[in-house]
Structure formats: structure tokens, C-alpha cells
Amino acid sequence: MAGMDNQAYPQRGGNAADVLRLLVRALLYGGLGCLALLTTIAVAAFLGPMIALDLYTPAVAAWCTVFTAVVVQALPFLLLGTLVSAAIGTLTPENLFTRLLPRSPALAVPVAGAAGAVLPGCECASVPVADSLIRRGVTPAAALAFLLSAPAINPVVLVATSIAFPGQPHMVLARLGASLATAVAVGWLWLRFGDDRWLRPAVRRSPTQPHRSRLHHFASDLHHDFLHSGGFLVAGAAAAATFNIAVPRSALSAFTGSPWLSVPLLAVLAVVLCVCSEADAFVAASLSGFSPTAKLTFMVVGPMVDLKLIALQSGTFGRAFALRFSSITWVVAVTGSVLVGWWLL
Template sequence: MSNSIIQNFSVIFISIVLEALPFILLGSIISAVIQVFISEDTIAKILPKNKLLGVLAAALSGLIFPVCECAVIPIGRRLIKKGVPLNMAVAFMLSVPIVNPIVLLSTYYAFHGRPYIVLLRGGLGLFIAVAIGMLVDIFQQGKEAVKLSYIDSGNLCSCGYDHSYKKKESRFMEVIYHTNSELYDIGKFLILGAFISAFFQTIIERDYVLKLGQHPVYSIIAMMLFAYLISLCSEADAFIASTFLGQFTPGAIIAFLILGPMIDIKNTLMLSASFKKGFIVKLISLIFIMCFAAGFIVNAVINI
């Protein structure tokens, strides 16, 4: 391996990590504050009773409650337990990691001020979350989605921090612990994602990447699978996606930016702990189909 390849790899890897870190830190702090000070009862109370308006409000709640990704699924499950309809909880879980001021800001920064990418990510992400929320009622047909055997604990999220001793700790210390835990969890995936991205840019022959990346269908499938497997935080994934500009189709990049926050390996494991298998299969299938359709449409009409 030549020195130039090592140098290029190092520059790409370090630049991705350094660009993403401020947004990860800011997002972790804000989500930790919301996690500690705002309960799911508050969210449940502000959701409209009308089905369509409720789903739309739940999807837009990420603008007000940009909670951490580790908490989205547990919060959604507990919203269901508190009487919030399944379709609203699903829209909440899918949209919050995308319709999030920190995520949208990081996307704008990562793509060097290309506002249309931010609009595509936010607009299509919101539309898909609302559409899947409405479709869930049809496909689920009133069947129970949540595992009845799953026992609620005092922990609201799956971040690894034990919230059960919050009475003994100050709220400030809770925020510190939660932020620290999320930074550690997100950091691992960021480093892995940056490594893979840098590897693609420097080690693999550009002709092979372009052959896959410029195909209108295979490029979308490849980037969706990449998003699912890499399990990146939505505050950092834009910095990974931006390195593929010019190598992968615009639809593939948009599909990556939408699917990753909605479902990945770690979120699938969280779903399996709380929800029934049949519901999980339907939900993941809908997400992949809708994200692929969005990417295909973008490829048909836009050239980034």
C-alpha cells in the first residue's frame, strides 16, 4: 500500500469524524436534556385525537422533541401502552430521527449548503413516516403489535444508563451520564462508518464503485443495505453520505439518508425486544419498499 493511499485514507477518515463530532455532541446533549426533563406523558397529551392529524403531529414532533435514537423505540412502545394509537407511535418512531433540527442542520453542513438535499431528506422522510403510519392500521388489522410478556422497567431508553437511581442523582448528573453513554455508543458507529467510507474512497478501484454506484436500481439497494448494516446515528450519517456524491446516484444517497434513521440492525434488535415478529416484518418491509420508491423517483427527476 503506497504512502499516498494511506495519506488519502487518513485525511478522509479524520475529516469525516471531526466534521461530525460537534453535531453528535450537540445532539447528544439536547436529547439527554429532553430525555430527563420531558416524559412520554407530555408527548401523549399534545397529540391530536384525529387519526390523520395525530399521525402528522406525531411525525412532526421531532422538531420539538429531538430525542436520541436509542430512546425512540422504547418511547414509542410506552406511548402505545399509554393509549396512543399504533399508527401515531409508528410515525413518531420513524420521523423523529429525521425531522430533527440537529439532523437537518448537520445534513446542510455536510452537503456544503445544498438546501435541496435537506428538503428532500426532511420532506420525503416526513411523507414516508406519515404514509407508513397510516398503512400500519391497514396491514396490522387491529392485531396486537406489542409483546404482552414484555415487562416495563424504570428505564425509558436503551442507552445503557440506569435511570432507576435517578432519585439519588441530580437531574444534571442524569444529563451528563446519558450524554456520555450516547456519545460512546454513537462514536463506535461513527468511526466504523468513517472507516468504511474512507476505504471505499481510497482502496477500492473507482471503476468498480462507479459501476455499482451509477446503476439506477442497484445503487439504491446497495446504499439502503449499507445504511441498515452500519447503524449510524442520524446526526452523523450525512457526513458519510456526502463522501459518495458523484459516485452513487442521488436517489441512492437520499435513500441512505432516510432509511438509516428509520431502521437499522440495532433498532431491529430493540424492536424484537418489544414488538411481535409479524409486526416487525411488516414494518421493515414497508420501510424498505417506501425508501426504495423514494430513491427511484429521485433518480428519475433529479441530478445532484
């Protein structure tokens, strides 16, 4: 395996010149696409409200504001995820991750879930990273457990939760426990009932050209992943903005008094609002009319199932996978949040 890896990616040395060449090539390959995406965001941010005022449609201005907020807060983490994904796919040894994880898939799932604590990113970053892990031979169940846990239990998210809920360490503990339990449970469910035919990784060009180095393929994969995932991020953000404008807030107040309705309501809101996992705790804390368990459900479901995530997963693994995976994850996340909330809150 190591010989095949070296043949596919011939070495050029590991000095500072190679690192500089890597950065230059990444900018050259991804610069045009990044510029186009950033230009689209700038048009939505600055020209959108101006057009809305000219047309006397405040709803359009509000739509542009929500759309821009979702894309801008997710874009840096999406770039981080594609950088990590390209590095995993091209710069790491072929069997590195299979050596680090336990040989037993049942044990690899909780280990991969706990490893999600080391990647301080949002849910957008976890999708391309999970894709690269699967390509590197990691069992899909473990990669999917990592995909779910990374945006939910990393230190940045837990610190933000403690700030949003001052003097309530049990809320931080509840979020950590419910999120990790959900990620592991979904991984085990995939291991038992999942079908690899549902998991369709995106097709890339085969890196077999002998005259191209690992650095070239790193830049090429970065360019591909960023533009590919960025398009689905924009689609998910547009869907979230449409919901925010179409559904009046007064319609939600009728559910606050019922504990049986408030939990599924906030679980649905977490899917459609697409709040970044680093910020969702502050949104949850502002929902003063809802129970602590409902707020916990909002924070557990959001990083694992939302419209932009479903769009990203559809583009990376296929729609058949995204629909099945998001549905079962939503059910497990709501169930785990209710159980943990009943126990700790």
C-alpha cells in the first residue's frame, strides 16, 4: 500500500520551497473560484438591500441579510474543512487513520466520536473531512460519528455554551453528553443497518499522473472541494433565509407553553435556521419562553442536521444518503436530548 501511495504521489522533498510552492498553487487553483463566490456574497450583502429599498420590499432586504449571515459565518469553517480534507486526502500516508483507530469497527465508532473534540470548526467543515476519512479507508460508521461530533463537542462550542448559560455548568455537560451519545449511536446504527450503496462519494480525477506531485493534487483537491461544497452551502443558506422570512415569529409563541410541542418545534427550527454551532448557544439562551430541555434539543440537533448540512451531504455523498442519514440523526438527537435533559436538567 505504501508503495502504491508513493507511486501515485512522487515526492519532491519537504523543504520550505515546497511549502511556498504549495501555498502559491493553492491560491492559483482556487483563487478564481473563491473570487466568484466572494463576489456573489458581496453582491447579496451590499446590493441586495439597496435593490430591496428600490422595489419597496423590506422582506427581500431581510432575506438578503439572513442569507448573507448564514453564508459568511459558515464560509471560514468550510474553508478550514476543505483545507483539512485536501491534506488528509493527499498529504497523509494511506493507512495512517486505519492504524490510529481500533481494528474493531464497533470500537472505532466511539473513538472517532470522541476525536471530534479536537477539530474546532462548525458543521460545514466536518463534511469534507469525513469524506476524506472514508477515502483513506476509515470505516464509514466511524467517519460519520466524527462528522456528527466534531461541530458539537469541540472546545470552542463548549466554551461558547458556558458563556451563553452563565452559572449553568449542567447545560454544558448536558450538551456534551447528548451530542456525543447521539454521534456514537448513529455510528452504531449505520454499522448495523447502513448500506454502502447509499454512500456515494464524489468522483474525482484519479491522481495517477507521474509528473504531478502531492502538492499539485493538494491544490487541485482544495479547489474542487471548496467550490463543490460552497455551491451547496449557498443553496442551504437560501432555503434557511426563505423560512426565516416566510414564517412569522408570532406563530411560534403558541408552542412555548407545551413541553410536548416545544421540544419538536425547536428541533425543527434548528434544522431550518442553520445557525453556526459556535453561535447557536446564544440563540438558544435568548429563547426565554422555552424549557431547558427544548433549548438543549436546539443545540444538539443544529450542528448535526440543518438545511445547509443536508445540501452539503447531498453534494458529497448523494441525496439517497443525505435523506436517510439526516432523518435518523434527527430522531436520535431529539431522543437523546430529551433523555439527557430529563436526567440533568
